[in-house]
Amino acid sequence: MIKEILPRxxxxxxxxxxxMPADKFSFRPTEPQMTFGHLVAHMIDSNYYLCAKASDTAQPKIEPAKETDKDALTAALKASFDFCTTSLAKVDDSKLGDTIHAYGGREVPRAWALIALTNDWADHYSASATYLRLSGLLPPTAQPKK
Known part of the structure; x- marks a missing residue:
């Protein structure tokens, strides 16, 4: 199922x-909130972490992009989804009950990573859509069909 959700x-x-225009990657709705660029960097980190955990694949070492560098962040996000596509193709359903260590060292079943991943994608899109709308832009799913 997740392999069908991933492309969309x-x-x-x-x-x-x-x-999002490059000059808006430093935008934050309120002072305590992360910038849009930080949100994108977080998406990248989450993709690598959760896809590696779900697939029992080594998480690659990546050089973090500057949070105001739209081109680098856009390329890094694409690379993180490419990693997810490759690694999730290797998920072994018989191992989804195996124990893995999640954030903070918590022990959870490997299936947790797949559930967390889909939750993250929904949350990250919702946050991105909010940042776009606050910047006067329509998110992709709200744009008229071309």
């Missing part, structure tokens, strides 16, 4: 990041 989420999240 990747397309929408990448389109949201591409829609």
């Amino acid at each position: 989420q990747a397309k929408n999240l990448q389109a949201a990041v591409e829609t």
Whole structure:
């Protein structure tokens, strides 16, 4: 199921990041909130972490992009979804009950990573859509069909 969800989420999240102008990557709705660029960096980190955990694949070492560098962040987000596509193709359903260590060292079943991943994609798109709308832009799924 997640392999069917991935292409749509990747397309929408990448389109949201591409829609935001480069000069708005430092935008934050309120002072305590993260900037849009930080949100994108968080998406990248989450993709690598959760897709590696779900697939029992080594998480690659990546050089973090500057949070105001739209081109680098856009390329890094695409690379993270490419990693997810490759690694999730290797998920072994018989191992989804195996124990893994999640954030903070918590022990959870491997299936947790898949559930967390789909939740993250929905949350990240929702946040991106909010940042876009606050910047006077329509998120990709709200744009008229071309």
